[in-house]
Amino acid sequence: MAAYHVVLVHFPMALWMTAALAILIRAFSSSALALSIDRALTPLLFLGFLSGAAAFAVGLMVWPWEAVSSSPLGRNHALLAAWTLAYWTLMMITRWLHGEAVWHGLMRFVMAGLALIGAGLLGITGTLGGHLIGVYTDVSEVLRRLGWEVYRTFYLPDTTLIALAAATVLLLAIGWWGRKSQAA
Ligand code: HEM
Numbered sequence: 001m002a003a004y005h006v007v008l009v010h011f012p013m014a015l016w017m018t019a020a021l022a023i024l025i026r027a028f029s030s031s032a033l034a035l036s037i038d039r040a041l042t043p044l045l046f047l048g049f050l051s052g053a054a055a056f057a058v059g060l061m062v063w064p065w066e067a068v069s070s071s072p073l074g075r076n077h078a079l080l081a082a083w084t085l086a087y088w089t090l091m092m093i094t095r096w097l098h099g100e101a102v103w104h105g106l107m108r109f110v111m112a113g114l115a116l117i118g119a120g121l122l123g124i125t126g127t128l129g130g131h132l133i134g135v136y137t138d139v140s141e142v143l144r145r146l147g148w149e150v151y152r153t154f155y156l157p158d159t160t161l162i163a164l165a166a167a168t169v170l171l172l173a174i175g176w177w178g179r180k181s182q183a184a
Helices: 001-030 033-037 042-061 065-069 074-101 106-132 139-145 158-182
Strands: none
Touching: 001 033, 001 042, 001 074, 001 106, 033 042, 042 065, 042 074, 065 074, 074 106, 106 139
């Protein structure tokens, strides 16, 4: 299964990285080229979702779960892979449901920021996968300097979880309030 995982992971990595670039181009340009690139964005994200889900499923079969889950590096790779897949799936749903509206006003810069975060998550997932097979990159050195040693289990302090829950409630309230004032 390892060989299948290694082949498969290249598809979501290429597709999501291209999607991030497409979002950045569209966020900063309304030229004919940027508009054409944007028309390809939802199909690109959909293919990224399909291949990402396949890479994720095959990833779970490479080593026995006991082996993956008993190593901090294995756990970190699985965790970041889950976040990456969930994150890009949400990006796909957002672009699909909101269409052109995601490029209106300041939203285009929010999209640019989200694309950079998504590319970062994907880069970290790939880096951790590389560490699992002994191929290292400087990304882990950057993470180390930011305070995360990739060979130790990544964890979120309780206060961060509470802050995340509060931010979620706040964002939902802003969205609900925005929709209400739009309808009025
Ligand atoms: C979108 C999801 C994923 C991506 C992008 C990804 C990416 C990668 C990459 C780039 C490698 C290094 C491959 C190489 O260059 O040879 C790798 C290896 C590996 N990944 Fe993932 N991965 C994903 C999901 C998962 C999941 C969910 C698991 C299971 C928990 C997993 C388990 C592994 C294992 C065990 C290896 C080492 C393979 C070997 O021994 O040859 N991966 N992954």
